[in-house]
Amino acid sequence: MLQVSGAMACDLLFRLFLLLALAAALQSNRLGPTSRLRYSRFLDPSSVMFLLWDFDLEAEIISFELQVRTAGWVGLGVTNRYTNVGSDLVVGGVLPNGNVYFSDQHLVDEDTLQEDASQDAELLGLTEDAIYTTMRFARPFRSCDPHDLDITSDTVRVLAAYGLDDTLKLDREHTFVKSIFLLQVVHPDDLDVPEDAIIHDLEITDFLIPEDDTTYACTFLPLPIVSEKHHIYKFEPKLVYHNETMVHHILVYACGNSSVLPTGISDCYGADPAFSLCSQVIVGWAVGGTSYQFPDDVGISIGTPLDPQWIRLEIHYSNFNNLPGVYDSSGIRVYYTAQLRKYDMGVLQLGFFTFPIHFIPPGAESFMSYGLCRTEKFEEMNGAPVPDIQVYGYLLHTHLAGRALQAVQYRNGTQLRTICKDDSYDFNLQETRDLPSRVEIKPGDELLVECHYQTLDRDAMTFGGPSTINEMCLIFLFYYPRNNISSCMGYPDIIYVAHELGEEASDSMEGMMAMNNVEWTPESIKKAEKACKEAQQTVIIKTIDEVVENTTGWIPDIIPTPPGPCLESSGGKVEAQDKTPAGFRSSPVALSSSSKATLRRLPLAAVLLVQSTLSGLLAMLQTRV
Known part of the structure; x- marks a missing residue:
């Protein structure tokens, strides 16, 4: 009898250790209180609020840690483009007696918070010391609570706020909104850095920025001279600090080796057409961007006869204050290595051919533009078979009226997938x-690019063009293996569009001029949008050697992707008796013990099984005694 009991006790012990190991694994996978969070960003200009975060794409859970230099309450949530009303905000803090308060809330107006009926944020830790209040919590990407805004791969406008004490009142001086790509896929810290890394700067030196609103300055520079093949694996902007807000974007274009290039610095799209040569983008930076490191298996090849030897550096300046006497030495810093990657990468530019056909009516709540790419001519223009293109990254670009972009892929007339999109650009x-x-x-x-614009603040036509107050509709796809195609963009038959709007036009210029004669109303705006979509598209394909060919096509319909299922709250409903007078659920201790958090986060069935296993083990031990 004692031997059987001993065997059963050993079995129970084994099961217990197995459950504890499983709990530890679940805890580490779910980004618990002690997990390292890979991403971080300051949320305010004074660096008072520091946010760390990480996510699990499979489980659709995101974890945050907000560190604020305050002894009062702190809050973090998500808002939309136009107003904070309706935003969600998870708030918490530590009372003077050491009690912790924590709550999932939303803004019913600009200044008033109200607790959600469904508590969808899970507290992982809340502490206060002499300097910081630190709150760590997790929430699903998409909950079933209408008061919780979704966290998606789009641009997310993060709302952060804090108080100087524990009185929960919003103060606009302590409330901030910052756009962040929360669901980043990789981060430079996750990637290998070659030991033999070499730095090379591509820059315009001591350039006097004109006093004009918009300037496109271009110059031609050599790539690093190497005796054997190397790969560029990273780039970053090199900005003069006081001029950072003047630099709108920086692009590096590869030049064909047969090109005859000018010297000096000049307007990219001015009187000398030589300064607009070279149209294959290889790297690019735009306002708000940071450095970018390519995945470990791809890089930009330099040093072989097939590689470009020169580039065109394009810097777009926006001097809206018309400041005189400002000199700039901005550019792009590239990092390269002799440790070769598996693939040579390329960039394919898609979208609406910017000038002269693109137009957006004034006063539009919503207006869609479309640019079509047909790849059937790629092999003929490439001069060699084109392997299947493997896209791994992208860069979206419109100007101030842009609200959303997406690139959609079709095969044999059927929509295959949405390659990339941002509904909150x-x-x-x-x-x-x-x-x-x-x-x-x-x-x-x-490949179809759709751009969504809004011009409610404009009373005149917006045309496609280089200025920030003009518009663009571009998506750059980063892919491998490299081929010679640099861009593939479309535009609609503007004569057809003019006729649909009741205007006379016999050529494209007359068609564009006719847009100024239209009385723009919500009805005529929708009519113009429909005509642009139904018109035949001219597709312009260009190679790195400036070879251009045209084809035609029609805009297919886009089938929207439905949102995924929401995750039910793990916190349950908040009842009146659960609330403290301040409107929070209170906890007697700060949650700082990772072992206690592990037990709290176990599924209920697992907790019960652990309890029954311990009870059985104790019973067996008592029987043996």
Whole structure:
């Protein structure tokens, strides 16, 4: 009898250790209180609020840690582009007696918070010391609570606030909104850094910025001279500090080795057409962006006869205050290595051909523009077979009227997938982003770019063009293996559009001029949008050697992707008896023990099983005694 009991006790012990090991694994996978959070950002100009975060794409859970230099309450949530009303805000703090308060709330107006009926944020830790109040919590990407805004791969406008004491009252001086790509896929800290890294700067030196609103300055520079093949694996902006707000974007274009290039610095798109040569983008930075490191298996090849030897550096300046006497030495810093990657990368520019056909009516709540790419001519123009394109990253670009962009892929007339999109585009945050998984484009596929604009604040037409007050509709796809195609963009038959709006036009210039004669109303705006979508598109394909060919096509319909399922609250409903007078659920201790948090986060069934296992083990031990 004692031997059987001993065997059963050993079995129970084994099960217990197995459960504890499983609990530890679950805890580490779910980004618990002691997990390292990979991403971080200051949320305010004075660096008082510091946010760390990480996420689990499979579980659709995101974890935050907010550190604020205050002894009062802190709050973190998500808001939209136009107003903070309706925003969600998770708030918490530590009372003078050491009690912790924590609550999932939302703004019913600009200044008033109200607790959500469903508590969808899970507290992982809340502490206060002589300097910081630190709150750590997790929440699902998409909960079933209508008061919780979704966290998506789009630009997310993070709302952060704090108080100087524990009185929960919003103060606009202590409330901040910052656009962040919360669901980043990779981060430079996760990638290998070659030991033999070499730095090379591509820059314009001591350039006197004109007193004009918009300037495109271009110059031609050599790439690093190497005796054997190397790979550029990283780039970052090199900005003069006091001029940072003047630099709108910086692009580096590869030049064909047969090109005859001018010297000096001049207007990229001015009287001398030589300064607009070279159209294959290889790297790019825009306002709000930071550095970008390519995935470990791709790089920009330099040093072989097939590689470009020169580039065109383009810097777009926006001197809206018309300041005189400002000199600039901005550019792009590239990092390269002799440790070769597996693939040579390229960049394919898609979208609406910017000038002269693109137009957006004034006073539009919503206006869609479309640019079509047909890849059937790629092999002929490349001069060699084109392998399937493997897309791993992208950069989106419109100007101030842009609200959303997406690139959609079609094969044999059927929509295959949305390659990339951002339904909350922010002009002030333009960064190269990686796809969660690589997308394959085969010869013959069609690629459609859709751009969504709003011009309620404008009473005159907006045309496509280089100025910030003009518009663009571009998506750059980063892919491998490299081919010679630099861009593939479309535009509609503007004569057809003019006729649909009741205007006479016999050529494209007359068609564009006719847009100024239209009385723009909500009805005529929708009519113009419909005509632009139904018109035949001219598709312009260009190679790195400036070879251009045209084809035509029609804009296919886009089938929207439905949102995924929401995750039910783990916190349950908040009842009146659960509330303290201040409107919070209170906890007697600060949650700082990782072991206690592990037990709290176990599923209920697992907790019961642990309890029953311990009870059984104790019973067996008592029987043996």
